Amino acid sequence: MARVDGGELLARTLQRAGVKDVFALQGGHLDAFLVACDDHGIRLTDTRHEAAAGHAADGYARTSAGLGVCVVTAGPGFANCFPAIVNAHLDAVPVLFLVGAAPMREDETYPLQGGIDQVAMATPATKWAYRITHTGRIPELIELAIRKATTGKPGPVLIEIPIDVLFAKVEEGSVREADNFFVESGPAPSSDAVTAAVALLKAAQRPVIMIGAGARFSRCEQELRAFAEMSNIPVVHNNKAFGMLPWEHPLNCGTFNMLAAAGLAGVQPPDTILMLGARLGLFTAGRSDAIVPHDAKIIQVNIEASDMGRIRNITLPIVADVGETLKALSVALKGRDLPDWNGWTKAMGSLKSGIDGLYADWQEEPGRALHPYHAVKAIVAACPANTLFIGDGGESSLWIQQAAKVNIPGGLLTHGYLGCLGIGPGMAMGAQRVYPDNPVVLVTGDGSAGFHIQEFETMVRHGLPIITVILNNQAWGMSWHGQRAMFGHNHTVITKLADSNYEQVCVAFGGAGERADTIGEITDAMARALAVKVPTCINVSIDPEIVEPSMGIMIGGGGSRSEDEARAKKETVVPYYESLKE
Numbered sequence: 001m002a003r004v005d006g007g008e009l010l011a012r013t014l015q016r017a018g019v020k021d022v023f024a025l026q027g028g029h030l031d032a033f034l035v036a037c038d039d040h041g042i043r044l045t046d047t048r049h050e051a052a053a054g055h056a057a058d059g060y061a062r063t064s065a066g067l068g069v070c071v072v073t074a075g076p077g078f079a080n081c082f083p084a085i086v087n088a089h090l091d092a093v094p095v096l097f098l099v100g101a102a103p104m105r106e107d108e109t110y111p112l113q114g115g116i117d118q119v120a121m122a123t124p125a126t127k128w129a130y131r132i133t134h135t136g137r138i139p140e141l142i143e144l145a146i147r148k149a150t151t152g153k154p155g156p157v158l159i160e161i162p163i164d165v166l167f168a169k170v171e172e173g174s175v176r177e178a179d180n181f182f183v184e185s186g187p188a189p190s191s192d193a194v195t196a197a198v199a200l201l202k203a204a205q206r207p208v209i210m211i212g213a214g215a216r217f218s219r220c221e222q223e224l225r226a227f228a229e230m231s232n233i234p235v236v237h238n239n240k241a242f243g244m245l246p247w248e249h250p251l252n253c254g255t256f257n258m259l260a261a262a263g264l265a266g267v268q269p270p271d272t273i274l275m276l277g278a279r280l281g282l283f284t285a286g287r288s289d290a291i292v293p294h295d296a297k298i299i300q301v302n303i304e305a306s307d308m309g310r311i312r313n314i315t316l317p318i319v320a321d322v323g324e325t326l327k328a329l330s331v332a333l334k335g336r337d338l339p340d341w342n343g344w345t346k347a348m349g350s351l352k353s354g355i356d357g358l359y360a361d362w363q364e365e366p367g368r369a370l371h372p373y374h375a376v377k378a379i380v381a382a383c384p385a386n387t388l389f390i391g392d393g394g395e396s397s398l399w400i401q402q403a404a405k406v407n408i409p410g411g412l413l414t415h416g417y418l419g420c421l422g423i424g425p426g427m428a429m430g431a432q433r434v435y436p437d438n439p440v441v442l443v444t445g446d447g448s449a450g451f452h453i454q455e456f457e458t459m460v461r462h463g464l465p466i467i468t469v470i471l472n473n474q475a476w477g478m479s480w481h482g483q484r485a486m487f488g489h490n491h492t493v494i495t496k497l498a499d500s501n502y503e504q505v506c507v508a509f510g511g512a513g514e515r516a517d518t519i520g521e522i523t524d525a526m527a528r529a530l531a532v533k534v535p536t537c538i539n540v541s542i543d544p545e546i547v548e549p550s551m552g553i554m555i556g557g558g559g560s561r562s563e564d565e566a567r568a569k570k571e572t573v574v575p576y577y578e579s580l581k582e
């Protein structure tokens with residue numbers, strides 16, 4: 001009987017699960033697996049830092065609406081990767097993290113890269129964390145891990161495999177091959193819930209559909225489009241559901257922030273909200289009514305019951321898969337007369353094109369730093385329709401969300417609830433692996449660019465022609481603007497940066513790079529970057545004085561930023577959260 005080691009079993013199991021790409025950083029604990037990957041058609045993309053590998057697997061999962069896989073070594077490898085684990089956990093992204101460990105027989109002996117309980121540390125930040133202790137069980141436990149990551153509310157799982165377990169050999173005939181990696185787990189809504197939802201929608205005067213990651217991972221873009229077109233209800237999305245409707249679709253009304261913009265434009269707020277796979281919280285302006293009116297009726301569809309409400313009461317909670325719910329609602333509404341929402345829909349649709357009006361007064365002048373919105377708008381205008389965008393950085397990620405025209409589901413990736421800077425290079429590499437023939441453009445701030453600038457080498461080595469545009473305002477922009485708003489312009493600390501030639505780092509690693517200080521130079525630089533098809537960095541100087549508009553919401557939870565106004569309201573303003581009541 002042939003004998004097989006744990007690395008071969010692990011590679012074989014991932015192949016059977018349909019895994020084509022693994023993101024990793026080499027470590028001796030993993031070698032038995034890494035050398036087996038070639039024999040099983042698994043492509044290894046090795047990064048220069050474990051966090052980048054984790055973010056790449058996360059980006060791969062978000063872009064594909066499937067499973068991402070990251071493999072890192074023990075001890076410092078696991079510790080370096082931890083931000084990526086937490087990021088995937090908070091955003092409910094299915095990533096399988098495989099982590100090496102010191103030999104079990106050397107527990108409590110202070111071995112190399114051991115001495116910490118990785119499973120215990122990962123447990124609060126994963127759906128499941130487990131240590132495999134027997135080589136022959138690797139297939140069945142990896143199968144279980146993949147099911148846990150991808151069923152119900154998705155999320156990361158961590159499997160620790162000690163080196164002696166991974167290198168050990170077992171009789172091949174004693175191992176049960178795994179097959180049940182993915183199972184149908186999307187429950188349909190009850191007939192009573194569908195009936196109640198239809199009644200609420202038919203009674204609405206200004207309904208809106210809000211979609212989030214639950215819709216994206218349900219892969220229900222066809223069902224969404226069919227239901228939206230049948231009902232003529234406008235659709236807005238958070239930053240995890242870009243591209244579910246193509247940019248030009250008349251019912252695609254932009255991001256959740258368009259609901260906040262409605263009041264400024266004299267458009268009445270929605271009175272009924274069909275919330276599909278989205279959660280109330282940071283991306284709905286917290287407890288304020290800036291985005292979700294307090295008196296709006298809310299139908300919340302989510303596969304996870306614990307994510308219902310939390311901030312306010314829900315009129316009709318429906319625990320079900322988003323795609324199945326849309327199918328059921330389409331059937332229930334077919335042939336029924338619905339209110340005429342055409343005026344409301346057109347009013348909401350007009351807001352998306354009105355963004356340009358916010359910055360219409362700015363004019364480019366010689367020697368004047370660029371307005372960040374106009375810079376990003378020029379970047380987007382240079383891109384073909386099949387471009388995927390990544391946003392990284394405090395305000396930089398917000399500018400690209402305003403300007404991007406996304407036509408691919410999962411075609412714009414950016415920060416989630418962790419607010420973790422430096423995700424950009426990894427997520428861009430993950431997205432490029434999913435769409436190897438599409439342009440991938442990373443728009444990042446100069447602060448966030450410094451976290452993983454060494455990943456230019458990874459992009460060059462693996463032939464990933466990602467275009468990285470650095471919006472360079474010589475500051476940690478969001479923090480600098482926040483300090484100036486709260487404490488005055490003369491009271492800012494550790495928020496300024498030097499004007500650095502970041503593009504030369506990319507050149508040094510074998511890519512291309514240039515500076516761009518005018519709109520014309522951005523246009524020309526983007527054309528060259530798209531043509532050369534090698535990793536390229538474009539360093540764009542932007543005006544540090546310009547504040548991204550949603551900073552008003554970010555500081556003091558949408559409340560006043562003026563010290564006098566805050567004093568009158570008996571409030572203490574704090575950044576990013578609700579003001580403290582005195």
